Amino acid sequence: MSWCPGGERLDQDIFDAMTELVSHLLQRGEQLAERYQFPVSCMKALRQLDAAVSMKDLGQRLHCDPSFVTMIADALEERGLARREPSPVDRRIKNLVLTPRGLEIKAAMEQDLLEHMPWSEAFDETERQQFLELVRKMNKTLASEPKPLKTAEHAKGVASTLGAATPVA
Secondary structure (H helix, E strand, C coil), X not given: CCCCCCCCHHHHHHHHHHHHHHHHHHHHHHHHHHHHCCCHHHHHHXXXXXXXXXXXXXXXXXXXXXXXXXXXXXXXXXXXXXXXXXXXXXXXXXXEEECHHHHHHHHXXXXXXXXXXXXXXXXCHHHHHHHHXXXXXXXXXXXXXXXXXXXXHHHHHHHHHHHHHCCCC
């Protein structure tokens, strides 16, 4: 747990708790990917594939470089979970489509994910509904009013100020 001088204690406690929650969720995701014997990136891609999805669209959904999407598609194909096929609209575009085995693995994986989420274990149905409403409210706020992050120059200035004020042993 950390404390930022000048920050609101409650906000800092929420941030620390959310950081810990996200860390636990990532760890569970990694354990699940290991159980299914594929990288977390493949698990993320499976969750994004419902109908045929172009490689470009998958990259945008995953927020990653096209070359990384190619690696993910290769890994899914090697495991028999997906196949590339030309788009019916433009044959130059390649779509990634789940195979029957891919659909089966995706369904099993998603069921495993849902069964191991902390809100399923910690909250009753009313609390889960309240939690969902709060999460949706935060997501809506983030999507509609993005606050710009401080610039890199600002971060360097803070770091140099902190470095200058910190004695070196």
